[in-house]
Amino acid sequence: xxxxxxxxxxxxxxxxxxxxxxxxxxxxxxxxxxxxxxxxxxxxxxxxxxxxxxxxxxxxxxxxxxxxxxxxxxxxxxxxxxxxxxxxxxxxxxxxxxxxxxxxxxxxxxxxxxxxxxxxxxxxxxxxxxxxxxxxxxxxxxxxxxxxxxxxxxxxxxxxxxxxxxxxxxxxxxxxxxxxxxxxxxxxxxxxxxxxxxxxxxxxxxxxxxxxxxxxxxxxxxxxxxxxxxxxxxxxxxxxxxxxxxx
Amino acid sequence: xxxxxxxxxxxxxxxxxxxxxxxxxxxxxxxxxxxxxxxxxxxxxxxxxxxxxxxxxxxxxxxxxxxxxxxxxxxxxxxxxxxxxxxxxxxxxxxxxxxxxxxxxxxxxxxxxxxxxxxxxxxxxxxxxxxxxxxxxxxxxxxxxxxxxxxxxxxxxxxxxxxxxxxxxxxxxxxxxxxxxxxxxxxxxxxxxxxxxxxxxxxxxxxxxxxxxxxxxxxxxxxxxxxxxxxxxxxxxxxxxxxxxxxxxxxxxxxxxxxxxxxxxxxxxxxxxxxxxxxxxxxxxxxxxxxxxxxxxxxxxxxxxxxxxxxxxxxxx
Numbered sequence: 121x122x123x124x125x126x127x128x129x130x131x132x133x134x135x136x137x138x139x140x141x142x143x144x145x146x147x148x149x150x151x152x153x154x155x156x157x158x159x160x161x162x163x164x165x166x167x168x169x170x171x172x173x174x175x176x177x178x179x180x181x182x183x184x185x186x187x188x189x190x191x192x193x194x195x196x197x198x199x200x201x202x203x204x205x206x207x208x209x210x211x212x213x214x215x216x217x218x219x220x221x222x223x224x225x226x227x228x229x230x231x232x233x234x235x236x237x238x239x240x241x242x243x244x245x246x247x248x249x250x251x252x253x254x255x256x257x258x259x260x261x262x263x264x265x266x267x268x269x270x271x272x273x274x275x276x277x278x279x280x281x282x283x284x285x286x287x288x289x290x291x292x293x294x295x296x297x298x299x300x301x302x303x304x305x306x307x308x309x310x311x312x313x314x315x316x317x318x319x320x321x322x323x324x325x326x327x328x329x330x331x332x333x334x335x336x337x338x339x340x341x342x343x344x345x346x347x348x349x350x351x352x353x354x355x356x357x358x359x360x361x362x363x364x365x366x367x
Numbered sequence: 368x369x370x371x372x373x374x375x376x377x378x379x380x381x382x383x384x385x386x387x388x389x390x391x392x393x394x395x396x397x398x399x400x401x402x403x404x405x406x407x408x409x410x411x412x413x414x415x416x417x418x419x420x421x422x423x424x425x426x427x428x429x430x431x432x433x434x435x436x437x438x439x440x441x442x443x444x445x446x447x448x449x450x451x452x453x454x455x456x457x458x459x460x461x462x463x464x465x466x467x468x469x470x471x472x473x474x475x476x477x478x479x480x481x482x483x484x485x486x487x488x489x490x491x492x493x494x495x496x497x498x499x500x501x502x503x504x505x506x507x508x509x510x511x512x513x514x515x516x517x518x519x520x521x522x523x524x525x526x527x528x529x530x531x532x533x534x535x536x537x538x539x540x541x542x543x544x545x546x547x548x549x550x551x552x553x554x555x556x557x558x559x560x561x562x563x564x565x566x567x568x569x570x571x572x573x574x575x576x577x578x579x580x581x582x583x584x585x586x587x588x589x590x591x592x593x594x595x596x597x598x599x600x601x602x603x604x605x606x607x608x609x610x611x612x613x614x615x616x617x618x619x620x621x622x623x624x625x626x627x628x629x630x631x632x633x634x635x636x637x638x639x640x641x642x643x644x645x646x647x648x649x650x651x652x653x654x655x656x657x658x659x660x661x662x663x664x665x666x667x668x669x670x671x672x673x674x675x676x677x678x679x680x681x682x683x684x
Contacts, residue, residue: 122482122485125482125485126482126483126485129478129479129482130479130482133468133471133475133479136470136471136475137468137469137470137471137475138468138470141470141506142470203466204462204464204465204466205466205467205468207430207462208460208462208465209483210429210430211428211429211430211455211458211460211462212455212480212483212484213452213455213456213483213484213485214483367425367430367431
């Protein structure tokens with residue numbers, strides 16, 4: 121009961137302090153994905169046709185999962201540490217995992233809001249239909265979130281300052297989004313490059329998510345990639361747990 | 368110095384620090400510190416910035432891991448995970464420069480910390496105690512540094528801890544904040560709490576501490592009650608007089624050591640300087656000497672600090 125109350129109040133606090141009272145954050149979180157969808161739909165095709173938008177809706181959601189892990193968890197933790205907030209929390213009886221879980225759940229809430237808005241805009245404006253099995257869609261989304269939260273936490277563990285965490289997250293997020301089939305199809309690259317890019321966890325996650333959600337593929341056909349994502353998640357979790365410092 | 372103490376005497380001690388060393392690479396921030404704090408007393412760690420006070424305190428609360436030596440707080444070892452978990456609810460800490468989330472307000476922060484400790488929020492009561500009444504809805508970003516410090520104090524106190532660690536608690540506070548903090552410390556001590564306080568304000572250490580430990584470059588250079596430090600290291604009280612035709616007689620000569628500098632005379636005395644002053648004035652009047660200037664100086668903790676460390680507490684140039 122105590123832990124649940126701790127968790128709920130902490131999660132609400134994250135939401136109120138870092139989202140509801142931060143107009144800039146609200147704008148970037150909710151409006152930017154839609155802006156990307158509209159911009160790229162026109163930029164990468166001759167007009168707003170369902171083909172490119174159908175590619176983009178899951179791609180942008182996938183890219184948001186990536187940046188949630190790297191920025192929302194990794195950079196956020198580095199900022200909390202630099203501001204001595206983690207140190208202050210470490211002295212209290214709250215178990216560290218409760219704090220971490222509340223941060224992750226808060227970010228998942230924002231991700232859900234982003235996804236719902238994108239799907240709604242995609243459906244209304246671009247006639248993109250989500251036709252996959254809802255449970256399979258949710259499963260791959262949760263796995264991807266786990267992967268990029270665990271990898272993002274490594275940034276939060278290794279970066280000594282907010283600035284260096286920012287730099288690492290920038291270096292990773294932007295190129296990864298463009299090289300992982302999120303905004304542009306990677307099969308336009310030479311075959312060898314495409315094959316190499318398919319080894320990235322971001323590509324594996326985004327492609328699986330796209331195929332399952334808008335192309336209606338069954339998740340059971342993606343066993344190898346799911347296994348890879350699980351391994352990435354385990355590796356990220358182990359490295360984070362070993363290197364993370366509260367003070 | 369080895370102390371042999373009975374188990375009972377050790378149980379009376381809220382904090383026992385023994386041979387504490389903390390190195391950061393080559394630098395020894397703390398170079399072998401030993402002290403203990405009896406329950407229900409206020410222990411002041413006094414020293415310049417960078418002397419090792421904060422590092423010592425961090426080792427007591429589980430933030431810093433000692434390189435060598437041991438620390439026990441309420442009989443628990445903060446370097447052991449299990450014991451630290453048992454310790455956390457029983458201590459309250461005000462860290463130096465606590466930065467709270469800018470968009471949070473006072474009430475929310477107190478509610479959140481109440482949840483951390485599994486207690487009902489005492490936001491109204493705590494905000495009153497630290498002089499933030501009527502400011503429960505104020506956001507951190509709109510509060511002065513001193514107000515934030517007072518909120519940090521409230522967060523340290525809300526769960527009614529047995530031992531309180533205050534790291535430079537009044538740094539950046541105005542006179543109002545200092546009065547509130549000093550009042551709380553005195554009230555908590557009277558309520559039987561144990562308090563460890565680091566400070567580089569001599570006045571604060573003297574006013575609040577039952578015992579003061581002076582730390583210099585990671586070592587303890589003196590430890591005693593404030594009055595004892597002054598008596599032992601503060602030097603003589605002085606009475607200075609400049610008066611035409613004045614010269615001490617035998618009675619005055621017996622009070623201490625007289626030195627003459629130009630037209631002025633200076634008495635250094637171990638006795639009560641107030642009485643010496645009265646005798647000097649009476650003598651000058653008897654002689655009909657016109658007093659030009661008169662001064663009495665009672666040794667202070669600052670004199671003792673300078674005598675012990677060979678430097679002033681504030682870095683000057």
